[in-house]
Amino acid sequence: MEENTRDNVDIKAWSKKGGAPTPKDFAHIKGWGADIDPENDPTYPMRNREKEDHGGYDWERPPLQPVNMEVLHSLERPNITAVFGTAMPPHGLSGQIRRFAFRYSEASYIHWLSLIMADRVNVVEGVIDDLKRGQVPNIYAEKGYKALWKHDRTGLFKKLAVGALVTTAAVALIARKAKD
Amino acid sequence: MLAVNYRGPYRIRADRDRPMPEILHPEDAIVRVTRTCICGSDLHLYHGLVPDTRVGATFGHEFIGVVEEIGPDVKKLKVGDQVIVPFNIACGKCTFCKQGLFANCHEANPEATAVGGVFGYSHTAGGFNGGQAEYARVPYADVGPMVIPPDLHPDDAVLLTDVVPTGYQAAEMGGIQPGDTVVVFGAGPIGIMAAKCSWLFGAGRVIVIDHVEYRLDFVRKYAQCEAYNFKSLEDPVAFIKKTTDSLGADVCIDAVGVDAAGSAMQTLTGKKLLMQAGAATALHWAINAVKKGGVVSIIGVYGPPANLVPIGSAMNKGVTIRTNQASVKRLLPRMIDHIQKGHLDPKAIITHHIPLEEVPDAYRIFNDKLDNCIKTVLIPPTARV
Numbered sequence: 001m002e003e004n005t006r007d008n009v010d011i012k013a014w015s016k017k018g019g020a021p022t023p024k025d026f027a028h029i030k031g032w033g034a035d036i037d038p039e040n041d042p043t044y045p046m047r048n049r050e051k052e053d054h055g056g057y058d059w060e061r062p063p064l065q066p067v068n069m070e071v072l073h074s075l076e077r078p079n080i081t082a083v084f085g086t087a088m089p090p091h092g093l094s095g096q097i098r099r100f101a102f103r104y105s106e107a108s109y110i111h112w113l114s115l116i117m118a119d120r121v122n123v124v125e126g127v128i129d130d131l132k133r134g135q136v137p138n139i140y141a142e143k144g145y146k147a148l149w150k151h152d153r154t155g156l157f158k159k160l161a162v163g164a165l166v167t168t169a170a171v172a173l174i175a176r177k178a179k180d
Numbered sequence: 181m182l183a184v185n186y187r188g189p190y191r192i193r194a195d196r197d198r199p200m201p202e203i204l205h206p207e208d209a210i211v212r213v214t215r216t217c218i219c220g221s222d223l224h225l226y227h228g229l230v231p232d233t234r235v236g237a238t239f240g241h242e243f244i245g246v247v248e249e250i251g252p253d254v255k256k257l258k259v260g261d262q263v264i265v266p267f268n269i270a271c272g273k274c275t276f277c278k279q280g281l282f283a284n285c286h287e288a289n290p291e292a293t294a295v296g297g298v299f300g301y302s303h304t305a306g307g308f309n310g311g312q313a314e315y316a317r318v319p320y321a322d323v324g325p326m327v328i329p330p331d332l333h334p335d336d337a338v339l340l341t342d343v344v345p346t347g348y349q350a351a352e353m354g355g356i357q358p359g360d361t362v363v364v365f366g367a368g369p370i371g372i373m374a375a376k377c378s379w380l381f382g383a384g385r386v387i388v389i390d391h392v393e394y395r396l397d398f399v400r401k402y403a404q405c406e407a408y409n410f411k412s413l414e415d416p417v418a419f420i421k422k423t424t425d426s427l428g429a430d431v432c433i434d435a436v437g438v439d440a441a442g443s444a445m446q447t448l449t450g451k452k453l454l455m456q457a458g459a460a461t462a463l464h465w466a467i468n469a470v471k472k473g474g475v476v477s478i479i480g481v482y483g484p485p486a487n488l489v490p491i492g493s494a495m496n497k498g499v500t501i502r503t504n505q506a507s508v509k510r511l512l513p514r515m516i517d518h519i520q521k522g523h524l525d526p527k528a529i530i531t532h533h534i535p536l537e538e539v540p541d542a543y544r545i546f547n548d549k550l551d552n553c554i555k556t557v558l559i560p561p562t563a564r565v
């Protein structure tokens with residue numbers, strides 16, 4: 001493979017010539033200019049006004065996936081889309097927060113901040129679920145610390161040290177509180 | 181079956197007891213996954229930055245595989261076909277699909293009208309389980325998926341689900357004209373591909389900015405371009421101005437997105453205090469480094485609710501901003517043509533093939549940029565027998 005183009009092409013030279021570059025100027029780059037298109041300006045994505053762009057929500061919809069679970073939908077649309085994912089329907093406290101979030105539009109900060117909050121609550125629910133199923137989550141494995149051990153030992157030690165520091169601080173704080 | 185199980189920020193594992201996907205809609209297919217990648221977009225999920233990412237979800241929007249089962253309305257695909265599955269889920273019937281805006285389909289994601297349907301990308305992108313699994317449910321199977329041409333290497337095929345069309349579209353959205361100077365922020369797979377594709381549109385000069393040295397070395401050779409480390413530049417915007425006769429680049433491409441490094445202020449407000457949706461440092465630089473009247477192409481992902489961007493600079497300079505998720509389906513035939521002609525060599529960016537069982541380590545390696553990682557392919561056990 002060729003190195004740096006700057007050594008091969010005297011860009012200043014062809015720009016001074018006043019013209020645009022030609023494939024000869026870039027013979028070392030396979031496919032240079034293959035897709036040159038003066039029409040690509042303005043470019044994708046563009047509204048295509050010729051097609052039924054003013055028709056509104058009146059296209060022939062695909063068949064509808066049966067809705068046999070709870071699906072939250074944006075209040076900026078009248079319905080559930082013809083297909084939807086069935087991963088993890090809302091449940092528990094996080095589910096309640098998500099339901100609350102969907103009472104607000106996508107333009108609302110409350111909508112998104114509530115969802116982020118629900119995600120954090122959901123993490124705790126996840127640990128409880130794991131424990132209920134008799135599985136203690138192996139956080140070190142889940143965080144890929146084996147790879148850190150192999151490829152970046154100092155990075156791993158730093159992470160562990162920070163973790164230990166935070167725990168020590170928390171324990172100290174709790175101990176102090178308990179004394180008070 | 182074996183599938184990725186998200187447990188919370190930075191916590192991910194592969195579990196064997198995940199339920200098998202089923203046909204839930206007449207246009208569905210079930211695909212047995214043979215290769216699936218980890219994408220920079222997955223890192224936004226991994227960091228917990230995408231709202232409505234539910235614990236237990238399976239990630240993965242880049243996968244190829246074999247059709248195992250089809251719904252009654254599937255006509256073009258048949259059982260046994262090897263397929264490329266674009267990351268966008270698209271109906272092919274709505275006004276947006278009809279305009280080639282397959283990333284903006286209106287019938288694939290109930291949860292957010294602003295976002296299309298994407299495999300394994302949280303409920304904000306439709307709540308679909310993804311392809312980092314042995315099997316995946318693929319809706320609208322006649323619309324998106326494409327049978328893999330016989331001469332195409334599977335490692336090239338899996339990069340056609342996202343990276344290649346996405347990098348290409350980044351350059352396309354720049355409206356590059358012959359001789360233009362293009363600056364690409366980010367030397368990840370998307371930035372690398374965007375730099376490479378900029379030449380196809382006749383760029384005269386391509387410059388890539390990142391701070392990971394091995395990636396800069398790679399892109400310099402792979403995309404035959406200039407590449408600079410922003411950590412060793414005092415001010416990347418001033419540097420770009422200086423090297424473009426003080427006018428700025430004709431086109432700036434943001435191939436970084438919400439997880440950018442490089443600005444203490446953006447990192448504090450976006451990643452520590454969560455006052456904005458991640459750090460928009462690269463976009464900030466792109467808007468400031470582009471020439472007056474130039475184009476900023478945003479291919480890096482940004483999410484809700486909002487980001488701090490210098491809109492005043494864009495306004496005063498008359499900058500055009502073009503942006504979208506890639507419309508993979510629209511670009512597939514052209515991309516295959518470029519691969520067959522030898523203009524593009526996607527598989528050369530793959531540095532790691534890792535068994536799906538080792539997914540936590542695979543995410544860690546890609547996330548922390550260990551072991552000179554550029555692009556990682558996961559192989560499920562059912563694909564190895």
Ligand SMILES: NC(=O)c1ccc[n+]([C@@H]2O[C@H](COP(=O)([O-])OP(=O)(O)OC[C@H]3O[C@@H](n4cnc5c(N)ncnc54)[C@H](O)[C@@H]3O)[C@@H](O)[C@H]2O)c1
Nearest residue numbers: 220221366368369370390436437440441442480481505506
């Ligand atoms: N629009 C789409 O359709 C689409 C599709 C796929 C990926 N993406 C997005 O593209 C982006 C890149 O994806 P990727 O797979 O290459 O990810 P990646 O994480 O591998 O690469 C991002 C690169 O940006 C670099 N970087 C960080 N801060 C920077 C800064 N301020 N300036 C310059 N470089 C900086 C990082 O060091 C890294 O090398 C992500 O946001 C991803 O979500 C978009």
Ligand SMILES: [Zn+2]
Nearest residue numbers: 219221242342
């Ligand atoms: Zn991707």
Ligand SMILES: [Zn+2]
Nearest residue numbers: 271274277285
């Ligand atoms: Zn559609």
